[in-house]
Amino acid sequence: MRLSRSLIPTLKENPAEAQIASHRLMLRAGLIRQQAAGIYAWLPAGQRVLRNIAQIVREEQDRAGAQEMLMPTIQSAELWRESRRYDAYGPEMLRIADRHDRELLYGPTNEEMITAIMRENVQSYRDLPQILYHIQWKFRDEMRPRFGVLRGREFLMKDGYSFDFNYEGAVTSYRRMMLAYMRTFRRLGVRAIPMRADTGPIGGDLSHEFHILASTGESAVFYDAAFEAIDLRGEQVSYDDSAELDAFFAHMTTLYAATDEKHDTEAWKAVPELRRREGRGIEVGQIFYFGSKYTKAMGFSVVGPDGARIHPEMGSYGIGVSRLAGAIIEANHDSAGIIWPAAVAPFRVAIVNLRQGDAETDALCELAYAKIGDSALYDDRHERAGMKFADADLMGHPWQLIVGPRGAARGRLELKERCSNERLELALEDALTKVMA
RNA sequence: CGGGGCGUGGCGCAGCCUGGUAGCGCGCUUGUUUUGGGUACAAGAGGCCGCCGGUUCGAGUCCGGCCGCCCCGACCA
Numbered sequence: 001m002r003l004s005r006s007l008i009p010t011l012k013e014n015p016a017e018a019q020i021a022s023h024r025l026m027l028r029a030g031l032i033r034q035q036a037a038g039i040y041a042w043l044p045a046g047q048r049v050l051r052n053i054a055q056i057v058r059e060e061q062d063r064a065g066a067q068e069m070l071m072p073t074i075q076s077a078e079l080w081r082e083s084r085r086y087d088a089y090g091p092e093m094l095r096i097a098d099r100h101d102r103e104l105l106y107g108p109t110n111e112e113m114i115t116a117i118m119r120e121n122v123q124s125y126r127d128l129p130q131i132l133y134h135i136q137w138k139f140r141d142e143m144r145p146r147f148g149v150l151r152g153r154e155f156l157m158k159d160g161y162s163f164d165f166n167y168e169g170a171v172t173s174y175r176r177m178m179l180a181y182m183r184t185f186r187r188l189g190v191r192a193i194p195m196r197a198d199t200g201p202i203g204g205d206l207s208h209e210f211h212i213l214a215s216t217g218e219s220a221v222f223y224d225a226a227f228e229a230i231d232l233r234g235e236q237v238s239y240d241d242s243a244e245l246d247a248f249f250a251h252m253t254t255l256y257a258a259t260d261e262k263h264d265t266e267a268w269k270a271v272p273e274l275r276r277r278e279g280r281g282i283e284v285g286q287i288f289y290f291g292s293k294y295t296k297a298m299g300f301s302v303v304g305p306d307g308a309r310i311h312p313e314m315g316s317y318g319i320g321v322s323r324l325a326g327a328i329i330e331a332n333h334d335s336a337g338i339i340w341p342a343a344v345a346p347f348r349v350a351i352v353n354l355r356q357g358d359a360e361t362d363a364l365c366e367l368a369y370a371k372i373g374d375s376a377l378y379d380d381r382h383e384r385a386g387m388k389f390a391d392a393d394l395m396g397h398p399w400q401l402i403v404g405p406r407g408a409a410r411g412r413l414e415l416k417e418r419c420s421n422e423r424l425e426l427a428l429e430d431a432l433t434k435v436m437a
Numbered sequence: 438c439g440g441g442g443c444g445u446g447g448c449g450c451a452g453c454c455u456g457g458u459a460g461c462g463c464g465c466u467u468g469u470u471u472u473g474g475g476u477a478c479a480a481g482a483g484g485c486c487g488c489c490g491g492u493u494c495g496a497g498u499c500c501g502g503c504c505g506c507c508c509c510g511a512c513c514a
Contacts, residue, residue, distance in 0.1 A: 012463065012475070013449050017507055037506070092513075109514055143438070143512050151513085159514085199514085207514090218513090286514060318514060354473055386474040393474090404473055414473090 001044075001347070002369075003379045008045050010391050020216045022329035023148030025338050029395045031325070031346075038145025038153030040322075045395065048346035049325050050156060054135050056187045056343060057158045057319055064180035064239055066131040066160050071113050073137050077103035079112045083297045094139050106139040111294050111316055114161045118312075119300035125165045128302065128312060129173060133160030135321060149326040150282060151218070156322040162315040165304065167291075170313035172242060174206065174289045175249045177317045179234050181210055181285050182252065186233045188324060189341025190331055192284055193227050194252050198261035199288055206289040209259055211281030214330045219283055222268060223257035225275040230255070259283075282327040285319040329396075338396025339419050347377035349435050350397040354385045354404035361408040368401055368413070368428055372435070376401075393418070399435045 008030040017034070018024040026032045031046030042050055058068060074096070080086035086093075086105075094106040107113070114132060122128070135158045145153050162173035178194060185192040190212050197209035211221055230251070237248045256271045258264065259281075268276065292311035295301065301309040320327075325344075332339045342348060349372060353365045369378045377397065379388045385404070392400045402414040407425065415431040416423045426434075 009447085011448060015448070016443085016450090019508075034506090111514090138514095140513080144508095144510090146508085157514090209514095283514095288514075316514080352473095384472065384474090384476070386472095386476085389474045391475090402473075406473070 001374070001377050003377055004381045006045075006377075007043055008377075008395070009043070010394055018148065020147050020150075020330070021333055022150065022216075022326040025329055025333055025394070025396075026148055026326065029338055032149065034148075038142060038151070040149060040152060040154075042322075045346040046325070049340075049344055050322060052344045052346075053188060053321050053324050053328075054156070054158070057135065057184055057321060060180045060184040060187065061133050061158065061160065063183075064131070064176050066133045066177075066180070068134060069132055070134045071107075071110050071117075071136060073107055073139070074104050075107045075110075075113055077105055079116055080105065082116075082299075083112050083294055085112070092140050092142065094141050107136075108138055108140045109316075109318075110134070110136075110159055111161065111314070112298065115294045115298045115300050115314070118163055119298060122163070122300075123302055125302050125304045125310070129162065129164040129169050131160055131162045131173060131177070133158055133317070147216070147218075147326070149322050150330070152322065155320060158317075158319040158321055160317040162317070163295075163312045164314075165302070165310065165312060167313055170289055170291070170315055172245065174287060174315050175245045176239055177287050177315070178208065178252060179237055179239065179245065179248055181287065181317075181319065182232050182234050184319065185210065185212075185284070187343055188328060189343055190284070190324075190328055191232060193221075193223055193232070193257050193281070195221055195223065195257040195259050195281070196253075196262045197259050197286060199290065208253070208287050209283050210285035210287075211259070211283055212327050212331055213279055214282050214327070215280055216330055217280035217282040219281050220260040221257070221279055221281040222260070222263050223277050223279070224255040224271050225277050226255050227257060228277075282323070282330060283320070284324050284327050285317075287315065287317045289313075289315045333396070336390070337394035340396040340398055342398045345396065345398050347395075347397050348372075348375040349377075349399040349401055350392040350395065351376055351378040352385075352388050352392055352400055352402045353378070353380055354388070354402065356380060356382045358405045358408070361403055361405050364408045364411070364413060364428065365403050368403070368432070371428075371432055401431055401435070 010030050011028045014024050015027045018027055030043055032040045032042055035041050077086055093108055096104045098104055137154055138157050139154050142153050145151055164170040164173055192210040192212050194208040194210055197207045199207045234248050237244045256267055291313050294314055295311040301311050304310050329338050351365050351368050353361060355361045369376055398418055400416040407413050412425050414423055414425050
């Protein structure tokens with residue numbers, strides 16, 4: 001993308017409404033603009049971030065055997081009466097009436113809808129297990145939206161649902177999703193710790209929240225410092241080997257880690273004192289097992305091998321895609337701006353033309369831009385070098401390809417790595433090799 | 438929802454107490470200058486002062502109502 005022709009409105013000053021770093025930086029780097037309390041428009045660069053995060057989430061869900069689908073944002077109140085959550089959910093649910101005065105709602109989550117879809121289309125235990133997910137906008141009418149996209153009212157979420165014939169199967173699905181989540185967060189460039197969590201209105205008795213540690217997090221968390229050292233990735237674990245899956249699950253859940261709702265002071269005392277960490281976390285995902293709560297309430301059953309009907313066992317699995325954009329920035333920034341992990345950066349590299357109009361400089365920039373293509377943001381504005389440097393740092397591209405007349409005359413340019421601030425003078429080909437690695 | 442605060446060019450703010458033709462910095466446009474970390478000078482453009490009503494000869498300023506936004510708390514798959 002050529003910056004001169006892009007809607008990436010960077011701000012030099014901090015907008016007054018933004019209190020925390022990620023919110024300030026998302027506004028200043030031109031990623032988002034607020035439209036109403038807790039409701040944001042994602043500008044082109046922001047949309048690219050959202051798309052990158054969603055794509056990684058999608059790939060890891062697919063790899064875990066989940067199937068992508070797409071359910072609507074608007075749901076019928078009838079559906080929610082079946083599970084008795086229409087009244088239970090309270091004012092956080094946005095209720096709408098259509099022109100015929102039929103009661104609708106903007107979905108805050110989709111357990112009812114997916115259960116209804118399964119009920120209509122699945123009759124036999126042989127059709128199980130299944131895990132389905134979608135990436136869709138949700139709306140929860142929060143009492144007090146804040147912190148930009150970290151607590152918005154409208155937000156993009158990956159929500160998935162597993163259906164198993166029995167408890168053992170459901171536990172396996174739960175463990176598969178935990179593995180998928182750890183891999184997802186790893187690829188997104190953040191360390192998220194699974195913590196025992198409260199199940200809340202979704203109900204059920206087994207749940208973990210995934211928290212990125214950050215002083216600005218909304219949740220108080222307690223965890224064993226050993227988490228800071230262990231391998232959270234699970235790269236080598238096979239989804240199809242139940243022994244490996246169980247071992248990974250044990251590895252993730254044996255050490256103490258809990259949110260304040262589930263904090264157990266007795267168990268806490270068993271953690272060596274020097275390893276007790278109390279901090280704050282940003283919840284970026286949560287997984288639940290809740291058995292047949294919804295399949296029973298909504299009358300979804302399948303015929304088993306013995307001819308008897310059983311209510312499938314469910315789990316649900318959420319990742320806050322739009323919240324992650326903010327959380328990743330919260331965990332990766334400095335005083336100059338964002339420091340994007342390469343996997344989610346809107347642009348892998350900025351081409352900084354220090355002397356727009358200088359023939360050799362322009363030519364070298366154009367060549368670099370042609371070779372890199374869409375993952376480059378070419379700063380071809382007629383602006384001073386200082387402003388371009390400041391904007392590139394603010395936007396947080398992992399790499400900056402700095403091209404000025406001094407080097408261009410000799411066919412050289414400078415490559416700056418945002419996270420280390422390291423600069424190298426190189427020929428274009430060598431720089432591209434490093435950038436594309 | 439309880440408490441607190443704020444709405445004035447795109448952004449950040451002053452002006453309001455004590456009513457009298459709307460200001461500053463940044464940004465934007467044009468020109469000159471400068472050119473490897475937000476250059477300097479000059480000339481410009483841009484404002485239902487959140488909305489409605491009231492008081493007054495006159496309201497950004499005073500009074501009432503409403504709306505929006507932010508912060509603390511409670512709440513929060």
